[in-house]
Every structure is written in C-alpha cells, then in structure tokens.
Amino acid sequence: MPIELLKVSSGSNPSSVAGAVASLMRKQGRAEIQAIGAAAINQAVKALAIARGFLAPSGVDIGFVPAFSEVQIDGETRTTIRFVVEPRRPK
Numbered sequence: 001m002p003i004e005l006l007k008v009s010s011g012s013n014p015s016s017v018a019g020a021v022a023s024l025m026r027k028q029g030r031a032e033i034q035a036i037g038a039a040a041i042n043q044a045v046k047a048l049a050i051a052r053g054f055l056a057p058s059g060v061d062i063g064f065v066p067a068f069s070e071v072q073i074d075g076e077t078r079t080t081i082r083f084v085v086e087p088r089r090p091k
Contacts, residue, residue, distance in 0.1 A: 003030055003031065005034055006020055006031065006032065007035075008034065008043050008044040008047065009035075009036075012040070012043045012044075014050055015050055017047035018050035019051075021048065022054040025051070026058075026060075029087065030084070030085065032082060032083065032084055033082070033083040033085065034082050034083075036078055036081075041081050048083065061087065062085055063085075064084060064086070065083070065084045066081055066083050067084065068082075
C-alpha cells in the first residue's frame with residue numbers, strides 16, 4: 001500500500017496537518033509531508049511538533065528525515081522539501 005503524501009502550503013493549518021499525520025501514523029506507521037517554500041516548510045515543521053504531542057499519550061514518539069525532491073508544476077521544475085515521518089526507536 002503506497003504511503004499517502006500530505007502536501008502542505010503556507011496557508012495550511014498546522015493543527016489540521018498534525019491530525020492527518022497522527023492518523024496516518026496510527027493507520028500506516030509512516031507518513032510523508034511535502035512543502036514548497038519557506039512559509040510552507042515552517043507550517044510543516046510546526047505540524048510535526050504538534051503531531052508528536054498528539055501521539056505521545058499513546059506511547060508513540062516520532063522523528064522525521066528531511067530530503068530534497070523535485071516536482072513539475074505548470075511545466076516548471078520546483079524543489080520541494082519532503083519529510084519522511086516514522087516512529088523513533090527507543091535508545
């Protein structure tokens with residue numbers, strides 16, 4: 001089953017995105033977020049911090065790995081930041 005990609009924009013509500021991340025983590029054990037531009041990346045990082053708080057009471061701690069990605073939008077290549085979100089393993 002492919003992992004659903006959440007696309008975050010500068011106008012995205014971080015709490016709503018956090019809820020979607022928490023839901024995907026509970027259902028699939030993994031989530032991916034894509035953001036283009038500084039403001040969208042800011043919203044995505046806020047959402048990940050909030051999602052961590054949503055999942056903590058159930059004993060799930062998450063971490064993420066950022067990576068560059070490229071997408072075509074209206075025939076133009078744009079660089080995105082993609083966050084791969086997974087449970088953290090206890091030390």
